[in-house]
Amino acid sequence: MNIATVIVDVPAKQTDREFDYMIPDKWVHIIQPGMRVIVPFGPRMVQGFVTSLKEKSQWKKLRSIKEPMDIDPVLNDELLALGDWLTEETLCYKISAFQAMLPSAMKAKYEKIIKINDQKRNQVHPIILQMMENKDALSWKEVIEGDKASLFQKEVRNGHLEVLYYVKNRNNKKTMRMIIPALNKEGLIQVKKSLPKTAKKQHDILDFFIETPKKVLLKELLDITHASNGTVKALIDKEILVESNEEVYRDPYENRTFAKKPFFKLTDEQAIAIAPIKESIKNDRHDVFLLYGVTGSGKTEIYLQAIDDVIKKGGEAIMLVPEISLTPQTVKRFKERFGEQVAVMHSGLSIGEKYDEWRKIHRKEVKVVVGARSAVFAPFENLGIIIIDEEHESSYKQEETVRYHARDVAIQRAKFHNCSVILGSATPTLESFARAQKNVYKLLTLSKRMNDHALPAVEIVDMREELRNGNRSMFSQILFTKLQDRLEKKQQTVLMLNKRGHSSFVMCRSCGYVANCPNCEISLTYHRSNHSLKCHYCGHEESMLAACPECESEHIRFFGTGTQKVEEELAKILPEAKVIRMDVDTTTRKGSHERLLQAFGEGKADILLGTQMIAKGLDFPNITLVGVLSADTMLHLPDFRSSEKTFQLLTQVSGRAGRHELTGEVVIQTYTPEHYSIELSGQQDYNTFYLREMIIRRTNHYPPYYYIALVTVSHEDLMTAVSVTEKISTFMRNGLSEGALILGPSASPISRINNRYRYQCLIKYKREPKLRQCFKTIIDHYQQELAQQHLNISIDLNPQMMM
DNA sequence: CCGACTCTATCG
DNA sequence: GATAGAGTCGGG
Numbered sequence: 001m002n003i004a005t006v007i008v009d010v011p012a013k014q015t016d017r018e019f020d021y022m023i024p025d026k027w028v029h030i031i032q033p034g035m036r037v038i039v040p041f042g043p044r045m046v047q048g049f050v051t052s053l054k055e056k057s058q059w060k061k062l063r064s065i066k067e068p069m070d071i072d073p074v075l076n077d078e079l080l081a082l083g084d085w086l087t088e089e090t091l092c093y094k095i096s097a098f099q100a101m102l103p104s105a106m107k108a109k110y111e112k113i114i115k116i117n118d119q120k121r122n123q124v125h126p127i128i129l130q131m132m133e134n135k136d137a138l139s140w141k142e143v144i145e146g147d148k149a150s151l152f153q154k155e156v157r158n159g160h161l162e163v164l165y166y167v168k169n170r171n172n173k174k175t176m177r178m179i180i181p182a183l184n185k186e187g188l189i190q191v192k193k194s195l196p197k198t199a200k201k202q203h204d205i206l207d208f209f210i211e212t213p214k215k216v217l218l219k220e221l222l223d224i225t226h227a228s229n230g231t232v233k234a235l236i237d238k239e240i241l242v243e244s245n246e247e248v249y250r251d252p253y254e255n256r257t258f259a260k261k262p263f264f265k266l267t268d269e270q271a272i273a274i275a276p277i278k279e280s281i282k283n284d285r286h287d288v289f290l291l292y293g294v295t296g297s298g299k300t301e302i303y304l305q306a307i308d309d310v311i312k313k314g315g316e317a318i319m320l321v322p323e324i325s326l327t328p329q330t331v332k333r334f335k336e337r338f339g340e341q342v343a344v345m346h347s348g349l350s351i352g353e354k355y356d357e358w359r360k361i362h363r364k365e366v367k368v369v370v371g372a373r374s375a376v377f378a379p380f381e382n383l384g385i386i387i388i389d390e391e392h393e394s395s396y397k398q399e400e401t402v403r404y405h406a407r408d409v410a411i412q413r414a415k416f417h418n419c420s421v422i423l424g425s426a427t428p429t430l431e432s433f434a435r436a437q438k439n440v441y442k443l444l445t446l447s448k449r450m451n452d453h454a455l456p457a458v459e460i461v462d463m464r465e466e467l468r469n470g471n472r473s474m475f476s477q478i479l480f481t482k483l484q485d486r487l488e489k490k491q492q493t494v495l496m497l498n499k500r501g502h503s504s505f506v507m508c509r510s511c512g513y514v515a516n517c518p519n520c521e522i523s524l525t526y527h528r529s530n531h532s533l534k535c536h537y538c539g540h541e542e543s544m545l546a547a548c549p550e551c552e553s554e555h556i557r558f559f560g561t562g563t564q565k566v567e568e569e570l571a572k573i574l575p576e577a578k579v580i581r582m583d584v585d586t587t588t589r590k591g592s593h594e595r596l597l598q599a600f601g602e603g604k605a606d607i608l609l610g611t612q613m614i615a616k617g618l619d620f621p622n623i624t625l626v627g628v629l630s631a632d633t634m635l636h637l638p639d640f641r642s643s644e645k646t647f648q649l650l651t652q653v654s655g656r657a658g659r660h661e662l663t664g665e666v667v668i669q670t671y672t673p674e675h676y677s678i679e680l681s682g683q684q685d686y687n688t689f690y691l692r693e694m695i696i697r698r699t700n701h702y703p704p705y706y707y708i709a710l711v712t713v714s715h716e717d718l719m720t721a722v723s724v725t726e727k728i729s730t731f732m733r734n735g736l737s738e739g740a741l742i743l744g745p746s747a748s749p750i751s752r753i754n755n756r757y758r759y760q761c762l763i764k765y766k767r768e769p770k771l772r773q774c775f776k777t778i779i780d781h782y783q784q785e786l787a788q789q790h791l792n793i794s795i796d797l798n799p800q801m802m803m
Numbered sequence: 804c805c806g807a808c809t810c811t812a813t814c815g
Numbered sequence: 816g817a818t819a820g821a822g823t824c825g826g827g
Contacts, residue, residue, distance in 0.1 A: 008814085008815095010814085011816075012817095014812090014813080014814085014816090015813095019814075019815045021815065022815095041815085041817090042813070042817070042818060042819085043814090043817085044814095046817095058815095059815050061815080063815060150807090784811095
């Protein structure tokens with residue numbers, strides 16, 4: 001077995017296959033499938049993943065692997081197979097699938113440098129000699145961007161200069177200096193006797209080690225003994241102490257202690273719900289459970305106890321949470337229960353921290369991982385359960401390159417490990433609930449809140465009515481009164497502004513001109529921080545307009561009730577209220593999200609004002625009022641899931657109120673109170689919503705009755721974009737069965753991004769075995785244009801967003 | 804004839 | 816995706 005098949009780190013159609021390499025004798029027993037290696041590829045060096053080993057190759061001359069990048073494989077057989085599955089399922093390159101499964105710290109960095117060929121030093125052009133006078137090497141980038149590029153190229157061609165390629169591991173293992181005594185206790189006492197009395201600090205250090213003869217961090221040692229670096233160094237020089245550099249994990253939860261918490265006694269309802277899960281765990285069965293439980297019904301406790309069962313059996317658990325609710329509160333609950341056995345993975349961690357957490361899993365130092373979407377790839381080998389909380393969240397779907405849904409990956413992995421998946425939600429997706437109805441998933445229901453607290457009373461306010469009564473403010477009379485009331489009672493309020501699709505655009509009040517991005521078909525967003533207008537799609541930025549470019553009127557204003565504007569209004573009408581604002585502007589800094597929530601939890605403010613990000617996971621006893629300022633902003637988005645999304649969001653945010661002793665109230669302001677998703681979320685009636693929405697999905701041929709696939713074509717030239725989309729539509733019509741519905745070409749909801757026109761074709765189908773093959777044919781057909789970057793075709797199977 | 808540029812096959 | 820080598824063009 002001295003030949004390895006390797007997938008190289010070149011994400012392109014033509015290189016998306018295995019390449020054979022010789023394994024040098026010294027590595028023959030080292031290199032295994034799933035390892036990263038450095039291989040020569042054409043003239044350069046690239047990273048690659050070994051996928052298999054074999055004896056013979058159809059190629060006569062093989063090149064050799066340069067060196068392995070790992071000691072242990074980073075992908076085991078299961079994950080290698082999962083990579084194949086991902087590739088097929090999402091139509092991505094195999095290398096992209098592998099990289100999606102690993103922390104980004106493992107992605108190679110490449111460096112290309114130029115050196116003087118020492119044998120020909122005397123022939124090198126004097127200008128270059130001068131440029132490289134006291135430098136060992138120049139980076140290729142520097143050279144090619146300078147004005148001597150052609151001279152350098154010539155010198156490279158005639159061999160006076162040589163080009164070197166490096167593959168670097170981003171491996172940034174953190175190391176720390178550790179100190180350990182070289183002698184035993186008696187030895188140290190001996191040394192202490194022979195030390196002069198004046199060396200006081202040295203005595204202190206020796207005392208320390210006589211008392212605690214073990215390895216300590218240098219930093220800690222200095223802190224405790226108040227000695228200096230020099231003192232320690234003196235002892236090292238005398239060979240009394242030994243210094244070593246040791247790898248440590250960066251601990252994002254450092255300096256925090258988590259008191260062990262016992263298990264709660266389950267309510268009768270919880271006990272009934274968990275029984276089938278425990279049964280599956282006990283018998284190593286693969287089941288998918290849909291845990292449908294109203295907000296505050298104690299789903300988390302069920303997760304915790306299920307995980308505990310798994311750990312007791314020697315298994316491991318993956319707990320997925322939406323990014324946005326991966327708050328310290330959530331992490332705390334898991335750390336309190338499972339202590340050091342928990343790894344945490346979320347986007348707030350640095351690349352290095354994520355890498356550390358990954359290695360804890362890889363080295364089997366933890367049993368549980370709590371994390372966002374990508375944690376579903378945690379390299380456990382004894383998986384006993386995968387839990388997906390808030391199953392309906394759209395953040396479980398990756399929206400670029402490897403367009404996977406964590407739910408699908410979870411089920412795929414669970415099949416392999418013969419273990420169960422729990423999908424939990426108060427507002428399940430229609431897809432999941434329908435599967436539960438058909439017994440594909442097993443439905444478990446929690447209909448009551450813990451401690452029998454009532455769900456909050458919801459009041460829906462018709463804002464058109466308010467306007468007719470002369471109230472032009474953004475607060476209805478009812479909401480205002482209730483706000484005042486809570487202020488007096490010293491209780492807390494959460495105000496949500498549903499901003500999506502309603503950002504603060506700039507409009508002229510005289511002529512109606514709206515500031516649009518010059519490159520994209522989308523309005524610019526006002527940013528207060530630097531008084532500028534920005535495009536969220538291409539990054540275009542310009543300064544705020546002083547006057548309307550169309551009519552020169554100065555009545556140009558930013559519109560859309562942004563959170564800042566609400567904050568200002570609150571200051572006017574309720575000047576005594578303390579407000580914490582939470583939105584993209586106030587939560588960009590690391591940890592700021594957490595700090596704001598903590599401050600609110602400690603009662604440092606009366607009102608928490610924010611966007612969707614406040615709808616999930618907050619659980620504070622003193623919140624008794626939830627206000628939704630404009631419930632319908634996302635109802636009119638061009639997406640067949642907009643009703644479902646609205647219902648979910650309103651139900652979730654309502655669930656923030658009255659979770660503990662005090663009863664909660666919810667006020668929902670809307671311009672379309674008659675809409676069923678608003679009306680039914682007011683009644684917290686998921687079942688009726690499900691039935692009504694299912695009828696609509698059936699008549700319009702949408703999921704769960706049909707699967708959908710979205711093809712988006714973009715090109716600089718409008719006509720090309722249209723005609724390619726047209727050809728694709730026709731091809732799909734001919735290639736697929738009678739039952740498939742092909743819609744399009746039609747302009748994308750955002751018809752132009754970065755000066756590229758976007759057209760799309762939507763395919764609805766029930767069963768199309770040929771679907772993926774058809775897409776592959778299309779990509780092959782347009783290969784050349786795609787490679788030249790003029791054309792772009794993106795294919796999303798089961799898209800979550802229709803943009 | 805040379806350099807600058809574009810196109811395209813290939814990478815094991 | 817990056818590269819080298821082939822092919823093309825235009826100025827001298």
